[in-house]
Amino acid sequence: VTRIELVALPGIPRVESGDDLAALITAAARTAKIELGGGVLVVCQKIVSKAEGRTVALAGVEPSARAREIASEDDKDPRHVEVVLRESIRIVRRGHRVLICETPHGFVCANAGVDLSNTGAPDTAVLLPKDPDASARALRGSLLATHPGPLGLVISDSFGRPWREGQVDVALGCAGFAPIDQRTGSHDLDGRALMVTAPASADQLAAAAGLLMRKDAGTPVVWIRGLELVGDGTLRDTLRDASLDLFR
Amino acid sequence: VTRIELVALPGIPRVESGDDLAALITAAARTAKIELGGGVLVVCQKIVSKAEGRTVALAGVEPSARAREIASEDDKDPRHVEVVLRESIRIVRRGHRVLICETPHGFVCANAGVDLSNTGAPDTAVLLPKDPDASARALRGSLLATHPGPLGLVISDSFGRPWREGQVDVALGCAGFAPIDQRTGSHDLDGRALMVTAPASADQLAAAAGLLMRKDAGTPVVWIRGLELVGDGTLRDTLRDASLDLFR
Numbered sequence: 001v002t003r004i005e006l007v008a009l010p011g012i013p014r015v016e017s018g019d020d021l022a023a024l025i026t027a028a029a030r031t032a033k034i035e036l037g038g039g040v041l042v043v044c045q046k047i048v049s050k051a052e053g054r055t056v057a058l059a060g061v062e063p064s065a066r067a068r069e070i071a072s073e074d075d076k077d078p079r080h081v082e083v084v085l086r087e088s089i090r091i092v093r094r095g096h097r098v099l100i101c102e103t104p105h106g107f108v109c110a111n112a113g114v115d116l117s118n119t120g121a122p123d124t125a126v127l128l129p130k131d132p133d134a135s136a137r138a139l140r141g142s143l144l145a146t147h148p149g150p151l152g153l154v155i156s157d158s159f160g161r162p163w164r165e166g167q168v169d170v171a172l173g174c175a176g177f178a179p180i181d182q183r184t185g186s187h188d189l190d191g192r193a194l195m196v197t198a199p200a201s202a203d204q205l206a207a208a209a210g211l212l213m214r215k216d217a218g219t220p221v222v223w224i225r226g227l228e229l230v231g232d233g234t235l236r237d238t239l240r241d242a243s244l245d246l247f248r
Numbered sequence: 249v250t251r252i253e254l255v256a257l258p259g260i261p262r263v264e265s266g267d268d269l270a271a272l273i274t275a276a277a278r279t280a281k282i283e284l285g286g287g288v289l290v291v292c293q294k295i296v297s298k299a300e301g302r303t304v305a306l307a308g309v310e311p312s313a314r315a316r317e318i319a320s321e322d323d324k325d326p327r328h329v330e331v332v333l334r335e336s337i338r339i340v341r342r343g344h345r346v347l348i349c350e351t352p353h354g355f356v357c358a359n360a361g362v363d364l365s366n367t368g369a370p371d372t373a374v375l376l377p378k379d380p381d382a383s384a385r386a387l388r389g390s391l392l393a394t395h396p397g398p399l400g401l402v403i404s405d406s407f408g409r410p411w412r413e414g415q416v417d418v419a420l421g422c423a424g425f426a427p428i429d430q431r432t433g434s435h436d437l438d439g440r441a442l443m444v445t446a447p448a449s450a451d452q453l454a455a456a457a458g459l460l461m462r463k464d465a466g467t468p469v470v471w472i473r474g475l476e477l478v479g480d481g482t483l484r485d486t487l488r489d490a491s492l493d494l495f496r
Contacts, residue, residue: 008251211249
């Protein structure tokens, strides 16, 4: 592959619980005269969560003593912290007013991915999808009913990183291709075996789409055209086993 | 921005110490009929290091006792480990035959970025550039002498990550734009202030280019067209201060 193109689908409306994302995306693709085939669609987690009703009204949240304690120390909304704790299986690090959590999916991220921005309503928290791989698979299946394919699908979110400031989009779920492009057995240009080279394609695609998904832009869906899709798998294949991890 | 394009520049030859990268890139861009203006050029660290002579012949490396000890325990080449230790200011983690080092630049990565693949010669290690921001600035300056600009420049490398398998390309150096797209003061679609949203543009660009920079592809330079370049800065702006870091 020597050339790829990224297009932000225009006119995706605000998404509400129960909305049919496949229909919204199909309409947007038609407007942009894009046939969803031979590429990867990257969809922002926020609209997937909203469509799935994964939101919590903070007014109805009763913070635990632990949530109130953290909120007080870190100057946060105790109801937000309570939701974060409920969405976490473990706090990996805490400090500098940042709460790095491990989610039931196995993601390690700030606030267990619970977000208060672009929620569509005041005092509403948006949670991560319950099973982003399943969400990606279902959305891909719906789209393939009316589009030619082949089609890869990535659900992405902006995560902070250790050691570096700023956020980069990573994949939370995927379908239709292998999220890790295993090169074991291939060779570099000197003929040296590339034993440990395994580009994390799903995360690279998410990061690339992030260039067109600024939070104030209203473009939560990006179409990436021109890539060859190889293999199959779920995003879980990307998550390192805790026993092999040096930072947990 | 609603559309961007990535093109791998064709025909970049093997790079040797002392090669003029700007001339090689200019020739490749001409072949591809690309005018380097209004976009960002992402250049793989490997060819920058080679052009700068940042290679070490392992035959001349005398491993220290510490390097021999690590190499023996981890089944590695002691001369490689020795070079890694020389390029590190600190070992951040060690385990599972992986050596996570902090480099003098402030990067935290496996083997201090010292690489044995695609080195162009057997038993040769390629080091990271001494000052990748300076390398980016110099290369950009040379290119702007014969290209219209505006031009952003990123020097990228593939890094592993905590918690996730596989590698994603990140920026080691940049010039001509702000590597962190500060959004403090901007608002989300609900009018809620986006206090902590700061996309790491340089890293997103590196990751995107990585989609076209597979190690076996021989395409170490990718042109990204259609982005608006904002601000200015060096990649150092992306490195989190150690005192604020929760994973060091």
